[in-house]
Amino acid sequence: MNFKRLQYFLKIVDIGSMTQAADVLHVAQPALSQQLATLEAETGQQLLVRTTRGVTPTEAGKVLYRHAQAIMRQCDQARVDMRAAGAGLSGAVSIGLAPGTAAAGLALPLLQAMRAHHPGIVPYLNETYGTTLSELVMNGRMDLAVLYGGTVEVHGLSFLPLLREPLYLVGPAGLTPCPDPVPLRDVAGLDLYLPRPYNVVRKLIDGACAGIDLAPRVVAEIESASTLKAVIAAGLGATILPESMAREVTASTPSWRARIVEPAIEAPLALCQSDHLPLSEPAQAVRALLLGLVRDWPRAPLPVRNAPAPS
Structure with a gap:
């Protein structure tokens, strides 16, 4: 496989039409078709399905599309790194920060540190749920992400523990406050608004409740931080949140x-x-800044001194 054929393949999948892709690439359609046929011969797989409405990738084509995106992204970064050699670091770095976590508190200090130490780096900050962030990292579409999890091995990902946040019961003003701290047994009997079972925080809650032979009384499952705030403001019930979001x-x-x-x-x-x-x-430079910020974090951090060197 060569880079040009991968570029052609990516463009065809993005546009969904051989004819339109040929126009955009300024390549004759027969020549583009020949390049695709050569790529399919090299991979030994049919990569596209041709219909009257255009083309769509096969399952093998989807796999190649993900890898090709990562390959071309690395090639682009290699060019940037070579141009920047000896002239200070520059280029784009994408960082995911899971909302409703302590990660949100790292955003501003990280931007300030990058401006002070590496002004040539252009950061892209993305706040979305951890499952989405981990998929973006796995597919090579995001460099780093700070999220809840990392206690279970995931193929394609590595996790470096940073810190731990205690979970808090959060209730509306109209609900009689529970004692602080509150035993989990008293929490499980309340009407609770929690995220879906696949969410890391929900897994922790369910696991802790199972350990004392209880099940949380979940009246609704909500993934939106703004909706959870509205639920509390309306006095509909309580929720369980990490300390940063609870505050x-x-x-x-x-x-x-x-x-x-x-x-x-x-x-x-x-x-x-x-x-x-x-x-x-x-x-790598942004990763080092992140780890430095966590070491100075006011909460009790987990050890990061034995962090593996970035690959």
Whole structure:
């Protein structure tokens, strides 16, 4: 395979039409078709399905599309790194920060540190849910992500523990406040608004409740931070949140919070990156800044001194 054929293949899949892709690439359609046929011969796989409406990738084509995106991204970064050699780091670095986590508090300090130490690096910050961020990192479309999790091995990803956040019960002002701290057994009997079972925080809650032979009384499953705030403001019920988000909710909404104990539950925050795609030099520099910020974090951090060198 050569880079030109991969570029052609990516463009065909993006546009969904051989004819339109040929026009955009300024290549004759027969020549583009021949390049695709050569690529299919090299891979030994049919990569596209041709219909009257255009072309769509086969399952093998989807796999190649993901890898080709990562390959071309690395080639682009290699060019940037070579141009920038000896002239200071520059280029784009994408960082995911899971919302409703302590990661949100790292955004501004990270931007300030990057401006001070590596002004040539252009950061792209993306705040979305951890499952989406980990998929972007796995596919090579994002360099780094700070999210809850990392306690279970995931093929294609590596996790470096950063810190732990205790979970808090957060209730509306109209609900009689629970004692602080509050035993989990008292929490499980309340009407709770929690995320879906695949969410890391929900898994921690379900696991802790199962350990004391209880099940949380979940009246609705909500993934939106703004909706959870609205639920608390309307007095519909309570929720369980990591400390950082619990503080944010109680600071902006008439409500109270109580740390959960017996057992205490802690959400592990981790730095996520690919375990097989190498980080660019700018991404390595941003990673180092992130780890430095966590070491200075006011909460009790997990050890990061034995962090593996970036690949």
